Amino acid sequence: MFGFEQKEHYSCMIDxxxxxxxxxxAERLIxxxxxxxxxxxxxxxxxxxRTHGNMDLAVKAANQFLQLEPSNAVPYVMLANIYAASGKWEEVATIRRLMRDRGVQKKPGFSWIEVKKQMHVFVAEDGSHPMIKEIHNYLEEMSRKMKQAGYVPDVRWALVKDDEIGHGEKEKRLVHHSExxxxxxGLLSTSYGEPILVMKNLRICGDCHNAIKFISAIAGREITVRDTYRFHCFKDGRCSCGDYW
Structure with a gap:
């Protein structure tokens, strides 16, 4: 008999x-x-x-995951995102159709931050926050500084087909991600030098992860984002995860 701890040890080696x-x-170990x-x-x-771009093995891993937990949205979403990043939109449509047929729903993504004992919640393209104009203006100015520092928006994370919206609109969508x-x-509402903590109910997107590294360096702040997998501590243009999460 093999217990939970031994399975955890194998999972750590796979990771x-x-x-x-x-x-x-990793596949041979499994x-x-x-x-x-x-x-x-x-x-x-x-x-x-996903990290290393192995499509064939990703499909195998996702299928095995789905056999074990067919109602879990995570493998569907991860595989769909891998397909989208590679421009395989027919496969993306197939995954989304499979989710609908099986009644599997993706959790809507949102991020939140506590400032002065008050919780502030954001969703992508949010227009409801009383400071949303200031936030958008700040992000536009920050985007210009980031690009001057070498940041290139990864529009693959907009997760839309090229013939649906233009490159500029994809960049705009990325800027308005909830995290x-x-x-x-958080940066606008706290004192210079004060670290901030943002929580997210889903995994941080790849472009946001890269962008916040630049933001931490330009703003001179320590920014921690806690997603569903781990704490990401951004400081001086680097992340504690070593760009693997």
Whole structure:
């Protein structure tokens, strides 16, 4: 009999191999395991495939994940995002149709931050916050500074087809992601040098992760974002996760 702790040990090894880009070794470890790696193990491999762009293995990992937890939206969304980043929109449509047919719903993404004992919640393209104009203006000015420092918006994370909206509109959507809105509000509403903490109910997007690294350096602030996987501590243009999450 193999207990929970042993499964956790195998999952840690899968994650370590995935972080190192040794996806073949991770796959071999799974195949040689005396027990099913479970959704944690397959999820670790799936995230590694996303990071390192291994489409074929990502499909295998996602399918195994789905067999174990067919009602869990995570493998559907991760696989759809991998397809979208590669421009495989027919496959994206297939995943979304499968989710509808199975009644699986993706959680709406939102971010929140507490300032002066008051909670402020943001969603993408949010226009409801009383300071939204100041937030948008701040992000526009920050975007100019970021681009001067070498930031290039990764429009793949807009997750829309090229023939639906233009490049400029994709960039605008990225600027208005919930975690960027929350970070901007936090910087505007706190004293210089004060660290801020933003929470997000989903995984931070790749473009936001890169952008907040630039923001931390330009604003001279320590910015922590806690998503569903880990704490990301951004400081001086770097993240504590080492760009792997």
């Amino acid at each position: 370590l191999l995935g972080r190192a880009g040794k996806l073949t070794d 195949e040689a395991m005396p027990l099913n790696p479970g959704s944690i193990g397959w999820g670790s491999l799936l995230r590694a495939c 960027k809105l929350a970070v901007a509000f």
